[in-house]
Amino acid sequence: MRVRRLSRPPRFVSWASVGGYEESRGPLGEKLDFVDKTDTFGQKTWELAEGEMGRCALNMALTKAGLSHDRLELLVAGDLQNQCVASSLGAGSFGIPFLGVYGACSTCTESLLILSVMLSEGCATLGAAATTSHNSAAERQFRTPVEYGAQRAPSAQWTATAGGAFILSSDYGIISCERKGSVELSEVAVGKIIDGATADGSNMGGAMAFAAADTILSYFEETGNDPAMFDHIVTGDLGRVGSDILRHILGEKLPKAVSRHTDCGLLLYDSEIQDVHSGASGCGTSASVLAAHFLPALERGDLSDILFLSTGALMSPSSVLQGRNISAVAPLIRLTHRDNEKTEREEPSNE
């Protein structure tokens, strides 16, 4: 791995989160920018509903920033549907120059990573990333239509009907000066694909834990940073089973990191009252939790520095049927609170 401190680290101009019925009932329900309790988002199919979710999220992020879509010079987006059509037919339909990514549930971080590098390199001044997943679209594509009522294993997770959109810029002048703080995407690291040591499609969290551990351990080994520097080390959707495995590995190899770990898959739902088994999954999980929870806290200064890793299980229904293990990947970004009043005096590092 190679951790890269960006030469012109971009900052978040605005963001928005969306969710469906189950998400509205969870601990972050009130914080989601838009909720459709019917899960349909006004569309006739679940697949189109997911595309519309992405459109809604991006549209709201634009509205919050007071920007028209034609100001955006780049959109990096992905989702869980075959051929990523939710993104290309949804948020992609705005006519913004488009890069499609596929990182399974790591898509939120992967798209923010690629976007931030493109902005830092000057390929665009203002760009966006968008990520969605939809429970009903994912269930019938990866498992069985929900109407079949198939029983789920205790280690299985609940694919979130949720999404997030993020607008970033390396031109800090675009960020509203009314805000006290802003959030900088300062470092990126691309994760390796790690064998999840299981072919059990009902235990994605377990399969992804090893990739998350590899990225976290590599990050601290390479940078020499202390885990205590960070408020949180956030993983995407390991859920309860995967989080337990990750914490066990960290406990042996980097004990100081254990208490810093938190997982978006454990924050989106209340497992006491919601029947979500091991927790939330789907790339909309980390996207919506980042937009509804972590970014506002970082902007306010309640959090000052976090490492954010979404975790992706790289498999297809065919590859599982053909007996291949589930592989996983966990890209990493570092998100840091910046005081807007100090911006003038701070020069972006030009390492």
Place this chain on the structure above:
Amino acid sequence: MRVRRLSRPPRFVSWASVGGYEESRGPLGEKLDFVDKTDTFGQKTWELAEGEMGRCALNMALTKAGLSHDRLELLVAGDLQNQCVASSLGAGSFGIPFLGVYGACSTCTESLLILSVMLSEGCATLGAAATTSHNSAAERQFRTPVEYGAQRAPSAQWTATAGGAFILSSDYGIISCERKGSVELSEVAVGKIIDGATADGSNMGGAMAFAAADTILSYFEETGNDPAMFDHIVTGDLGRVGSDILRHILGEKLPKAVSRHTDCGLLLYDSEIQDVHSGASGCGTSASVLAAHFLPALERGDLSDILFLSTGALMSPSSVLQGRNISAVAPLIRLTHRDNEKTEREEPSNE
């Protein structure tokens, strides 16, 4: 769109192409680095065969450059299989930090574009891009298994069983000094998603022609460059139908560009003796033609400057069944011959 001249434009260290039976019979058959006429690449399923193709291609590119895989700090890869498993389980299995992309048949250019920006920004010194497609895997996923013998429309194209891998670096010292010339990836431009104005899954080339036209016209409008500066303006897999549409549009709006246009989908097979209807398609088409034909010619200096656009049809079997038009996207890269003897005196532009 925004055309970006990279601050530290990377150069190609090495590359390799692979193909199957039909590709071996075509005009470029002799130039492919590796061919398996059984199309199986030693695997039990077509899906695994595609993954193995990507491994072969990357392995050969590494061998040509005398590099071990652990020297690579980044791999950007994609393919046509659901959830891009050919890449994650194939070339991704080398354990190189991995970014998965989905751009349908635009994946070759998209992955080279992202890789080059990552290298230019300093996220890695040495990185690779890999792209594959497999006829038999694609037919049963997108249409029907080939064993069914379904009749194909005249506008349909033949998904290539082919792939390419490319190793690039911004550190020109890595490039063998025995070679007279090298190839620089100097400019990138991300294309917009354009409605293909058809929902006919047997006419992908026609649907993609509009996206190619949009990118080409935007490039020349923004840069003010003259089409005569380029030996070729290469599209990925428009085939005969799509190429005719593109040339018609260019003929009206930028007549000087028409004679420069050529299409990888028309170069891979000999339509006189091969039953490929409108030509080659699949993201392996542009990857293998770039590696087997254009890069060697650029390295030798037989070509000095080309614009290279792969073209991707953004749809899924579900989206077509649900009546959505096929959208398309065409990212662009500029590939330029550089004389190695002059390298020392040339400073990478730092615009």
